[in-house]
Amino acid sequence: MDILLQLIVSGIAVGGVYALIALGFVLIYKATSVINFATGEFMMVGAYVCLTLLTYLKIPFAFVLVFTLAFAFMMGVIIERLILRPLIGEPVISVIMVTIGLSSILKGLAHIIWTADFRSFPDILPAEPWDLGFAIVPSALKWGFIFAIIGVVIFTLIFKYSRVGIAMRANASDQQVAQSMGISTKVIFALSWSFAACAASIGGIVVGNISGIHPQLGHVGLMVLPVVILGGLDSIGGAIVGGFIIGILENLAGGYIDPILPGFKEVAPFIVLVFILMIRPYGLFGKKIIERV
Amino acid sequence: MRCGDFKDTYVRDEAIFQSVFVKVWLALFLVCLLIFPFLANxxxxxxxxxxxxxxxxxxxxxxxxxxxxxxxxxxxxxxxxxxxxxxxxxxxxxxxxxxxxxxxxxxxxxxxxxxxxxxxxxxxxxxxxxxxxxxxxxxxxxxxxxxxxxxxxxxxxxxxxxxxxxxxxxxxxxxxxxxxxxxxxxxxxxxxxxxxxxxxxxxxxxxxxxxxxxxxxxxxxxxxxxxxxxxxxxxxxxxxxxxxxxxxxxxxxxxxxEYLAMVIVGGLGSVLGSIYGAIFMVLVPEILRFGTDFIKDIPAFQHIFAPLREVVFGALIVFFLIFEPRGLAELWRRMKNFFLLWPFSY
Structure with a gap:
């Protein structure tokens, strides 16, 4: 029983991080109908920038975070303008492949700039595990969870109540009407990519804090695909719920099935993914606009 | 010159080998392919x-x-x-x-x-x-x-x-x-x-x-x-x-x-495209390897090959998708058409 509870609690903690990264996918998909396969690389770049600033500038973590987010914002704008804008209206495969190409470029550049060495974050936050009585959350996971939840809440609030967020939602529901109301679709597209890059960067910093950084960190981005599909590609609430479900499921699979089949934890979400796609491809909360053939 | 090559039946239009000219060249090419291994290292x-x-x-x-x-x-x-x-x-x-x-x-x-x-x-x-x-x-x-x-x-x-x-x-x-x-x-x-x-x-x-x-x-x-x-x-x-x-x-x-990249760079929906794409994507890392051989002696650049390969690989995909979405096959076709009537292209 204790093990079960412990697994569920760490599942929830990991799920928070997944929810944050999934938000990066959903923000872009909702606005531009693109799945960004480079989300994982956005995380990796964000984490590296944060780490570099921390080690060289020696300023408080809060400032570093602001600088990192500013960098991510600019990166989002530039990438949208240079790479994604020319491909608007092209077939799905082109758009998928261009984000995959982008991920390859970012991975290579990170490898050249920061080398392939494994790095870990300095202890910026007090390290004390969280004792819930029935289960213990390790320090890194605890901070990860807290950051992820703050990030998720902020982005959800922006999306729900701010002027920009409302413009983004209007654009998502009908581009032509939104444009006739004076909302610039181009600006919204750029903003979506920027926000997604920011969300991914926070996710990257959190994951980097938990498990260290290396150029292959972006792999985590693909591991979040089941979360996005389970929750529904265009639903922010879905990304959050999906994150927790997959987090718990992954930990349960890790706890109970891994001893029999080593490494099963990694594929369990993908097995779930295949079933969701067969039964309910639009996910738990997604819009049912999938064309059946 | 193939400029007088008109097709008057669907059978001819759909033929695998479009003309005698193509047949002869392909036969020659096949002979070259058969001789090739005895000349290469x-x-x-x-x-x-x-x-x-x-x-x-x-x-x-x-x-x-x-x-x-x-x-x-x-x-x-x-x-x-x-x-x-x-x-x-x-x-x-x-x-x-x-x-x-x-x-x-x-x-x-x-x-x-x-x-x-x-x-x-x-x-x-x-x-x-x-x-x-x-x-x-x-x-x-x-x-x-x-x-x-x-x-x-x-x-x-x-x-x-x-x-x-x-x-x-x-x-x-x-x-x-x-x-x-x-x-x-x-x-x-x-x-x-x-x-x-x-x-x-x-x-x-x-x-x-x-x-x-x-x-x-x-x-x-x-x-x-x-x-x-x-x-x-x-x-x-x-x-x-x-x-x-x-x-x-x-x-x-x-x-x-990598295979998707081959197909895209070569040309989606083109049999010849698969061939061009495969040749191109296998050769690029090899050419890069030669290119980076020169700077290998500088210590800072010693491990540059693997990441550089990744960057070039990604850049090629992005470049082709934005500037030539129909790939090398289309480039080749355009080049052929240009030289078909050259220098009287107009």
């Missing part, structure tokens, strides 16, 4: 063998993605299934290489059909994600099904043999590769002008319209997955006998992406 032949295997795999993916419009990010998994089937049949059952190739193809085709079943309900982005899932699941199976695949230790495979003649060097293996490439290319070229091939193209252009015109989507989509995976299986099987070893690390997601 082992390193060049090694690269050429890799290109040949990549061409077979790229043909398969182009039939599925370029002609039928079904995106697959799991091509490496099918290649892996073929490779493992072949390796296990040769080492455990003792079947000769020649029989293991078609059997690997059939096994891959079978797996491909199973993976293809979701394509009947989902398409586009969702299909891409489903095939990624398949890719990860198969990677896991290769790794953990130790009793069959021997896990990370891998399986060692002997060289193929025919009537006591061992294909143990790159030069000898070249002829096996060449045979399969020629057969595979001819089959693909022929397939797209048959009823099946035209059904594929109709499905790609608009699946609902295709169904209204009486094309059975269920049958043709699965046929496409089967043929595509058959090619992948053959490619995997050749690869195993060429490399003499197979381990799970040889079939990662990045290999699937």
């Amino acid at each position: 082992e390193y060049v032949l090694y690269i050429v063998n890799l290109i040949g295997i990549a061409i077979i795999g790229a043909h398969g993916l182009n039939l599925l993605t370029g002609f039928t419009g079904q995106i697959s990010l799991g091509h490496a998994a099918f290649i892996g299934v073929g490779a493992y089937t072949s390796a296990i049949l040769i080492t455990r059952v003792g079947i000769p290489f020649w029989w293991s190739v078609p059997m690997a193809g059939i096994m891959s085709a079978f797996v491909g059909v199973i993976i293809g079943i979701p394509s009947l309900r989902i398409k586009g982005l969702y299909l891409a994600i489903a095939t990624i899932a398949a890719q990860f699941i198969f990677e896991y199976v290769f790794m953990t099904w130790e009793s069959m695949t021997r896990g990370i230790r891998g399986i060692n495979v002997p060289d193929p043999e025919l009537f006591g003649f061992r294909f143990d060097t790159e030069r000898k293996f070249y002829f096996i590769t060449l045979f399969f490439v020629v057969v595979g290319t001819l089959y693909a070229r022929n397939l797209i002008r048959t009823r099946v091939g035209r059904a594929f193209i109709a499905i790609r252009d608009r699946d609902l319209a295709a169904e209204l015109m009486g094309i059975n989507l269920f049958r043709y989509k699965l046929t496409s997955f089967a043929i595509s995976s058959f090619y992948a299986g053959v490619a995997g099987s050749l690869w195993v006998s060429f490399m003499n070893i197979v381990t799970p690390e040889h079939f990662p997601l990045s290999l699937s992406i």
